[in-house]
Amino acid sequence: MTSNGDDRTRSGxxxxxxxxxxxxxxxxxxWxxxxxxxxxVAAHLVGQAL
Known part of the structure; x- marks a missing residue:
């Protein structure tokens, strides 16, 4: 069963x-x-730079 956008907008x-x-x-x-x-790795590098 596929879902359309109506369900998503009702869920908020x-x-x-x-x-x-x-x-x-x-x-x-x-991926x-x-x-x-x-x-x-990016978060670790940012943490090391600070």
């Missing part, structure tokens, strides 16, 4: 939030892991 989520969630869940788990890993 904005279009930008649901779009980002949809994009994230559409990614393969390998998700890569993105999270890069985020962790």
């Amino acid at each position: 989520g904005s279009a930008a939030e649901t779009g980002l969630v949809d994009r994230w869940t559409a990614l393969d788990r390998g 998700q892991a890569l993105a999270l890993g890069l985020g962790v």
Whole structure:
């Protein structure tokens, strides 16, 4: 069963939030892991710079 935008607007989520969630869940788990890993490395580098 597919979902349309009506369910999302009734749940209180904005279009930008649901779009980002949809994009994230559409990614393969390998790409998700890569993105999270890069985020962790970036956060670590920012922490070291401060």
